[in-house]
Amino acid sequence: MTGKRFSFKHTILIAFLSVVFLIGVIAPITFAAEPIKIGASMSLTGKYARTGVYTKDGYELWAEQINNQGGLLGRNVEFVIYDDQSDPKTAAKLYEKLITSDKVDLLMGPYSSGVTFAASTITEKYKIPMITAGATSEEIWQRGYKYVFGTGPHNELYYIGAFDLAKQMDFKTIAIINADDLFPLSLAKAVEKLSKENGIEVVMQEDFPKGNQDFTALITKIKASNPDILFGGTYLPDSVLLMRQMKEQDFCPKMIVLSVGPSLPDFQEALGADASYVMVESFWEPAIDTPGNKEFTEAYKKKFGYEPEYHGAWAYSGCQVLEAAVKEAGSLEPEKVREALTKVHPTTLLPGEFKVDDTGMQVGQISMIAQWLDGKREVVWPEKYATKKFVLPVPPWSDRK
Amino acid sequence: MGVTPSMFIQSVVGGVFTGSVYALVALGLTIMFGVMRVLNLAHGAFVMLGAYLVFWAYTLFHINPLLAIVLVSMPVLFLLGMIIQRYLISRLFNIPPEDFELMSAIFCFGLSSLIINLAIYFWTADFRSVRYITDALTIGGISFSKIRIVCFLIAILITGLVAFFLKKANLGMAIRATSQNRDSAEICGIPTRKLFLFVFGLGCALAAAGGSLLAIQYTIYPQMGDDYTTKSFCIIILGGMGSYLGAFAGGIILGLAEALSTLFIGAKFSEAVAFLALILILLIKPTGLFGEKSQ
Numbered sequence: 250m251t252g253k254r255f256s257f258k259h260t261i262l263i264a265f266l267s268v269v270f271l272i273g274v275i276a277p278i279t280f281a282a283e284p285i286k287i288g289a290s291m292s293l294t295g296k297y298a299r300t301g302v303y304t305k306d307g308y309e310l311w312a313e314q315i316n317n318q319g320g321l322l323g324r325n326v327e328f329v330i331y332d333d334q335s336d337p338k339t340a341a342k343l344y345e346k347l348i349t350s351d352k353v354d355l356l357m358g359p360y361s362s363g364v365t366f367a368a369s370t371i372t373e374k375y376k377i378p379m380i381t382a383g384a385t386s387e388e389i390w391q392r393g394y395k396y397v398f399g400t401g402p403h404n405e406l407y408y409i410g411a412f413d414l415a416k417q418m419d420f421k422t423i424a425i426i427n428a429d430d431l432f433p434l435s436l437a438k439a440v441e442k443l444s445k446e447n448g449i450e451v452v453m454q455e456d457f458p459k460g461n462q463d464f465t466a467l468i469t470k471i472k473a474s475n476p477d478i479l480f481g482g483t484y485l486p487d488s489v490l491l492m493r494q495m496k497e498q499d500f501c502p503k504m505i506v507l508s509v510g511p512s513l514p515d516f517q518e519a520l521g522a523d524a525s526y527v528m529v530e531s532f533w534e535p536a537i538d539t540p541g542n543k544e545f546t547e548a549y550k551k552k553f554g555y556e557p558e559y560h561g562a563w564a565y566s567g568c569q570v571l572e573a574a575v576k577e578a579g580s581l582e583p584e585k586v587r588e589a590l591t592k593v594h595p596t597t598l599l600p601g602e603f604k605v606d607d608t609g610m611q612v613g614q615i616s617m618i619a620q621w622l623d624g625k626r627e628v629v630w631p632e633k634y635a636t637k638k639f640v641l642p643v644p645p646w647s648d649r650k
Numbered sequence: 651m652g653v654t655p656s657m658f659i660q661s662v663v664g665g666v667f668t669g670s671v672y673a674l675v676a677l678g679l680t681i682m683f684g685v686m687r688v689l690n691l692a693h694g695a696f697v698m699l700g701a702y703l704v705f706w707a708y709t710l711f712h713i714n715p716l717l718a719i720v721l722v723s724m725p726v727l728f729l730l731g732m733i734i735q736r737y738l739i740s741r742l743f744n745i746p747p748e749d750f751e752l753m754s755a756i757f758c759f760g761l762s763s764l765i766i767n768l769a770i771y772f773w774t775a776d777f778r779s780v781r782y783i784t785d786a787l788t789i790g791g792i793s794f795s796k797i798r799i800v801c802f803l804i805a806i807l808i809t810g811l812v813a814f815f816l817k818k819a820n821l822g823m824a825i826r827a828t829s830q831n832r833d834s835a836e837i838c839g840i841p842t843r844k845l846f847l848f849v850f851g852l853g854c855a856l857a858a859a860g861g862s863l864l865a866i867q868y869t870i871y872p873q874m875g876d877d878y879t880t881k882s883f884c885i886i887i888l889g890g891m892g893s894y895l896g897a898f899a900g901g902i903i904l905g906l907a908e909a910l911s912t913l914f915i916g917a918k919f920s921e922a923v924a925f926l927a928l929i930l931i932l933l934i935k936p937t938g939l940f941g942e943k944s945q
């Protein structure tokens with residue numbers, strides 16, 4: 250009997266000690282080491298696959314570096330990234346899953362304006378702040394949403410520099426063409442507005458279908474309208490085809506500004522010397538003097554084996570903003586992080602500083618203008634960051650070697 | 651701003667050049683459909699593979715891109731087509747004939763997705779291009795891109811050879827016979843199963859030829875063929891399902907319609923015009939411009 254009672258006490262003692270052990274030793278290990286989960290969907294396949302991967306790499310480099318520095322609020326961070334196949338509907342579903350099923354602590358944005366537009370309807374529904382890293386269309390911030398924050402300069406700021414240069418050169422007319430897609434459409438609208446503000450006459454404006462395979466007819470129309478400036482809201486395949494066919498038809502306006510395409514090295518690879526003098530918006534370049542930029546460029550190249558494009562720098566900067574906001578809030582609570590995002594002004598890798606207006610749209614970052622010169626993309630505006638002097642007017646095809 | 655005659659002619663030239671590639675790709679699709687009743691939704695993926703083969707042959711082995719069309723791109727896709735037919739599509743023949751078209755469409759849709767994602771995996775989503783002859787001739791104020799003239803001639807040549815082959819060669823006649831009536835063809839002793847091998851190979855090779863021509867003029871990336879699947883279906887419905895002449899004419903008509911609608915209405919309507927033409931044709935002449943009444 251006594252033996253039994255003793256063993257009963259013993260059992261309780263062991264049970265008690267086990268509980269103490271669990272709470273005291275194992276729990277802190279498991280719970281404290283639980284990383285902060287940051288969710289995002291990304292265009293890892295589909296039409297934005299390439300730039301989507303750049304963006305993801307930017308996120309991951311930041312995560313690795315912050316973990317090496319002791320983490321965020323003393324905890325490691327970990328990205329949960331799903332492939333949205335560049336599809337807005339898929340992205341919306343994935344954000345729903347990230348929030349309700351994965352229960353992530355923080356969110357970062359997907360790539361591209363169109364995908365972000367759809368994804369933000371979900372993040373708004375659950376009142377969780379999302380910092381966008383690859384979206385700039387104003388439409389995203391014109392819906393009265395409170396939980397979506399921009400990192401890069403929004404579309405209306407893209408070409409301020411280009412118009413500054415156009416005015417210096419006294420150019421008077423512009424033709425605007427753009428792919429029939431949310432982002433190029435909103436760029437075209439912004440350019441139209443800037444033209445009016447700067448007293449430059451829009452002599453032609455046309456949308457062309459996405460993935461257009463022939464610009465011959467459109468070029469004859471642009472040529473007939475005889476503009477000083479050509480603005481093209483293009484993606485890479487459009488921009489390359491447009492330049493090839495402009496050369497074939499011997500059409501060369503005094504200033505050529507194309508979106509997106511010329512910001513990729515492929516533009517130069519595809520066109521060779523014919524890429525020269527084309528201007529493009531630039532949010533970031535490896536050579537500009539912003540805090541930590543040189544170290545970022547080296548670390549990125551070392552980790553991924555290729556030179557970073559602005560997408561990677563932009564994604565990394567978005568994470569820097571998230572970091573600043575979480576530190577300011579001292580918590581992961583969505584409301585507190587949101588509040589902090591409206592207040593903080595961290596400097597990132599991008600020129601200017603992070604600053605949003607009441608709608609969450611970015612207004613503090615500067616969009617630079619780059620020009621292809623001698624096979625290199627050089628910053629030509631603003632002077633503060635310029636790596637070379639701009640060349641305008643663009644020399645006609647017949648004067649080039 | 652009016653449209654001058656030279657703008658009109660320039661646009662027609664552009665439209666015909668683009669249309670010739672459409673025609674080539676659609677010809678492959680219409681042969682496959684006519685003979686085998688396969689709704690090949692993977693056609694655009696074969697176009698893309700053809701383009702990549704020219705790119706790699708040129709980049710890795712410095713093979714002239716025009717030679718690469720006949721030496722690399724078309725033969726490889728011909729073989730691949732035969733393998734796909736032999737080991738995959740032939741299995742679909744076991745299902746009831748009335749379900750075959752739908753099942754083949756579903757199968758090809760999956761195949762297309764697989765091929766495109768494999769391309770992204772192995773070749774990445776990077777944009778590639780073949781830089782080859784970039785200048786132009788100017789005749790009477792109208793410019794003719796040299797490379798597009800060459801591509802146009804190649805497209806016409808290949809289309810012509812295929813038409814000649816279908817008309818005159820024994821195998822070609824067997825293909826046409828099977829296309830007109832499969833059961834009778836079998837009764838007459840045509841080994842249709844063996845014929846299908848050749849037909850699917852030929853269809854893929856023609857898609858590859860179109861893709862190769864695109865590789866030289868355009869940017870190469872894994873999703874580049876997507877539009878070609880839809881446009882090719884438009885063209886073969888426009889021209890008449892299974893009609894070879896119809897596919898060719900339909901391709902040129904689509905190219906012209908896109909160019910002229912850009913010129914006269916606006917570039918953004920050029921895509922809609924293709925589908926509008928499709929609807930009109932289906933309303934007025936459901937068998938297509940060159941289609942014969944089905945038996």
